[in-house]
Amino acid sequence: MTSYTNLTFDEIEVGATLSVQHTVTRDEVNLLSLVSGDAATFAADEPSRQACDSWCEGVGAEALIHGLLKRRLPGPGTRILAHELQYDHAVLVGESLDATIRVASKQPPNRLVFECEVLRDGDRVLSGRVTVAAPLRHMTVSQVETPAVMLRRNDVFGKLLRACEAAAPVPCAVVHPCDHDSLMGAIEAARQGLIDPVLVGPRARIEAVAAEAGVDLSPYRILSTEHSHAAAERAVALARAGEVQALMKGSLHTDELMAEVVSGSSGLRTARRVSHVFVMDVPAYPRMLLVTDAAINIAPGIRDKMDIVQNAIDLAHVLGVPCPKVAVLAAVETVNPDMPATIDAAMLCKMADRGQITGGLVDGPLAFDNAVSPEAAQTKHIVSDVAGQADILMVPNLEAGNMVAKQLQYLAGADSAGIVLGARVPIVLTSRADSVRSRLASAAVLKLLAMAQAKAPVKGQA
Incomplete structure (x- = not known):
């Protein structure tokens, strides 16, 4: 040294x-x-x-x-x-x-x-x-050894934030923001002009968190509820009534909020299956990458996967990708009757051929390497408009999706934003591990989706 x-x-x-x-x-x-x-x-x-x-x-x-x-x-x-x-x-x-x-x-x-x-x-x-x-x-x-630095040449999140600048903040119910991270994430998104928050939850707890953080809540509306279950129910009701155009999870459990969202009688269901998409900025990848579904659907069937793919394609359109390339992932790139993921991939491709999935190019089964690497696709002699240049990675199940997303975050240095699709309004599911940058990027995706849905409501919306 x-x-x-x-x-x-x-x-x-x-x-x-x-x-x-x-x-x-x-x-x-x-x-x-x-x-x-x-x-x-x-x-x-x-x-x-x-x-x-x-x-x-x-x-x-x-x-x-x-x-x-x-x-x-x-x-x-x-x-x-x-x-x-x-x-x-x-x-x-x-x-x-x-x-x-x-x-x-x-x-x-x-x-x-x-x-x-x-x-x-x-x-x-x-x-x-x-x-x-x-x-x-x-x-x-x-002399301290200079650390390896990965530069983000795509500036995915910067582009998303800039795309939101001209529009007014989106009315958004923040559900049970009763800890520092969830409250301050919502407040920072409001300061950036992304959302106009309605804080739904126990008023005393919300105000105590704000006081500890030295934040003035007077500019924001607070709807007091007794507990987290009531906060989820009230926030969903606000969305059904059109008083808010989006939801953001606070410090309650995801299952509490999503149970109200998918409730058949009082929720926010549409004709589509509800699904989740990670929007990722991967330093080593030359374009924005969407990963679905890594948070909602545990073991989706083929009909569910059709909606999951369509939801992701529609999101890609909103985010500026006119014809997204969807790679349906499996362990191999050939159809194997003993591997259900490859059968589902082949079916999804044929559904796209027949117009049951529209707006993008769908190919699979593809292994991860030949979905994102042109060199790997070429080595394996895969002739495809999707292989090596995927915009969307459709995973076989939640475990695989969660592993892919977390590995990209923690080993490849990816930033990620997350959004729930298929409901009447977009929903952000925040996590304690989310950085400020990720929270703001998720809010930016939420705002762009809410703006798009205001022009063209989700299919099946009452």
Whole structure:
């Protein structure tokens, strides 16, 4: 492990000089662009990528100078006080830079002024002066190994949030928000203009959580109920009456809420089977990925699967995918009479051929690898418009779906949003493990669906 030991103010003489050579890498460009907000670096088209290959218009060269000062001369303990720098040229990936810093003056008790210059093949990229506070005592620090970083080039959730900006917040019943995470998730979604929350649950408990968090609930409507069962019943009634256009689960159990949603006499059923979709932003995958059903239907039959696929296709349309590609997953890519998942996959494909499933391309059975990897599909000689480029993964059962979704989250670094489909209104099932980003993304999906359903009600809605 590399260590750096500083020089103190008293040890540094005017004229002391340090030079280093550095080659610009693609990862450095991407990371600095992410920090600086230069989102264009992540553009999908090649001309935009080429135009954005510059090292953050000089910011990278400046970072190189700062690194020399804070690691080498004076080194650890150095504070940057001010700089006057001029940027003459951009730097491209793969180009080699020569950076030099020289002590121009000393100002007791510990101020140093450095003349700085960065050259590329003799051409000046950056020049100017940087003023630092040098350390007064010795210090040694170890260089921490740079962690692997996966950059999200798709910005799936950012696109969803931006798609919501122009529309008014959606009236949404937040069911039993009686813990910090569920209440603050709803409040943050309201602050972002995604929902107009109606807080349904025991008023005293909701207000106690808000008081502990220092949140003012006066802008929000509270409908007090005795307990969580009553909160679920009241929220569903609000949706049936059209007073809210969406539901968001709070701190009650999912079964409590969904029992009211699917109740035959007073629930929110439609002609469709209710199902759940994870909307996923997977760093290593070049497009948004939907996984269904990993939360509601434990062991769906073929009729249930037909609705599950159709629900996911309809959601993909709302999220901007005009003709989603559905991969029906199994352990293998051939039909095997001893493996029911492959039989169901073949049936779903034929249903799509006959117009029983519409709006997307359906293919299966496909194993996970050849559903998402063009190379795997090619190796196995699979000729398909879906294989290797799926937008939707239709899983055989809940266990398989839950495993796929959780593995993508915890091993592949995926962000996920979740939504329940097939009811009269969209429903978000939040989890304690959800990040703020995931909660907001789920609320964004909810808002887009509610907007779409307001224009075209769900099939079978009374």
